[in-house]
Amino acid sequence: MEKVLAVSEITLKRVKEPAFNVLFIIAAVFGYCVSEMEALSIHGEDATIGVILASDSGTPLLTGFVMIILMTMLIAVFSGATDIPRDVESRMVMFILSKPISRGEYVLGKYIGVVSTCLLFFILACISTVLAHLIKAGELYSLTVLVRQSYLLIAILPFVAMTMMISTFLSDISAMIVAAVYIMFALSMSAMSIFVDMLPKSLGVASYVHVIAYFFPNYFYFFNSFKIFGVVVLSLLVYALSLTVIFLAIGTLKFNRRDLIE
Amino acid sequence: MSCGLCLSDSKAVSLVLVTAFFFYFTSEMLLRQYALAGMGSKDLNVNKIITRLPEGIREKVMARITKGRLLDQLAAAKTDGEYISTRIALASMETEDVLEKTYLEISERFPNNPESMSSFLFFFRGGPRMRQVSVADYHLFIGRLPEADRYFAWEAGLSKIKGTGGDNLDRIEFLRPLLEIEPKYKDYLRLYVELTEAAFQEGATAIENRSRELEEACEKLPTLMQVMERSDKEKSGKQNKGSK
Structure with a gap:
C-alpha cells in the first residue's frame, strides 16, 4: 500500500503547478457564483430528464453542487485521461517501474x-x-442537505477509473476524446435504458437495450433524490465501487500487457 | 501475498472482475428499481417523448407502442370482456380481413357477452361478409345480454339501420319486440318515439297506439344513469357498513 500511496503522492504533487493553482482559484470563484442556485429540477423541453433525475422522496440535489461536480468531472477527464499517457511518453513510467512497484500498483x-x-x-x-x-x-x-451533496463525490470514483482505463489503451488526446464520447454514449444509454422500462413489455426491446446499457455506467443514479441513509445509498456505493474495480481491473490487465518502450 | 502480487496476477484480477460484476449487476438492479419507482408517481408521458422523434418514424413508433400496450393488456386480461375489447382493438390496427375474422371469432365464441356487441353490429346489415346477422339474430343477441346493456344494443342496432339507409318498415321490424317488453329505464323513450313515428308514417295504428302507451310509461321511469348511480351508492354504503 505504501508503494501505491507513493505513486499517488507523485501524481498529487502536480497540484503545486501554477495551472492547478489557477484551477483552485476558479473552483473558489465558481463555488461562490453557484451558491444560491435552487434545488435541481428541469422543466419544459427537458422535463423528461428532470423526471428521471428528481424523485419526490429524499433530499434533493442543489443545482450549484451539481455544477461543481460537473466541473470536477471535466477535470477528471483531463487529468485522468492524460496522466498515464504522459508518463509513458516522457518515459517517467519506466523510471517509476524500475523501482519495486508493479504495474498494478502504478495504475x-x-x-x-x-x-x-x-x-x-x-x-x-x-x-x-x-x-x-x-x-x-x-x-x-x-447537515442533511450537505451530506446529500457530498454523496456526489461517489460518482467521481467510477468516473476517474473509467477515464484511466481508457488512458491505458490510448495516447492522451485520443483518451480524452474517447472518454468524452464514451460519457456521451453512457448518458444516452442511461436515459434510454430507463425509458424502455416504460414501454410495453411485449415489444421485447427492453432486454436488448438493458444488455447494451450494462456496458455503460448509469450516471443518472448518482443524481437521483434519495434519503441520506438507506438501501439506495448503500446500493449506490456498491455500484460505484464495483464499477471502479471493473474499470481499474480492465485498465490493469491492459497495462500489464502493454509495451511501454514502443 | 502482497497487494502488488495480487494486482499483477492476471488470474487474481479476473477473479476480482467476476466478483465486481456480481456486485455491479445486483446494485444496478436495485438502483434501477428505485429510479423506476420514483418515476411511477410522476407524469412522464411516453407520448411526449415520442413527439420529439423525427416525423418520418414518429407514427410508426407510436403504432408499435400502442400495439405493444394492447398485447400487454391482452396477456393480462382477466375477464372475457377485457379479452374481447383488446382483441378487437388489436385487430382494428390490422387489415380489414383480419378485423372481419376477429369479429367472426368473437361473435361465435362469446355470443352472450356485452363486449361482443361491436362484432354483431359489424355483421348486422353489413353487406357481403363472412357472416350475416339477421334482425332475428340480433334480437336473440339482445335477449342474452344483461338488462343494463340491452338498451345500448337497441340503440346501436337502430343507428346501424339508419346508417345503412333503412326505411320505416326496417325500423318497425327492428323495434317491434319493444312492444312486448316492459321498459325499465326512461332512456327507452327515444326508441318508442322512433317506433311511433315510423308506425304513424306507415299507417300501422295498432303499433303506434301501443308505442305511445309505452312512451307514457317511460316518462315515469328513472334513467339508466340514475339507476346505476343509486346502485353504486347502495354498494358503497354496504361497504362502509362492512368496514365499520
Missing part, C-alpha cells in the same frame, strides 16, 4: 492521485459555496 496509485486532485477541487468549491451562502443568506445549509 492504482495514479488513480488515487487523480481522485485526490478531484476531491481537492470539489471540497474547495463546496467550502466556497457554503461560505458564500452563509454570507448571502445569513445561514448555513442543513
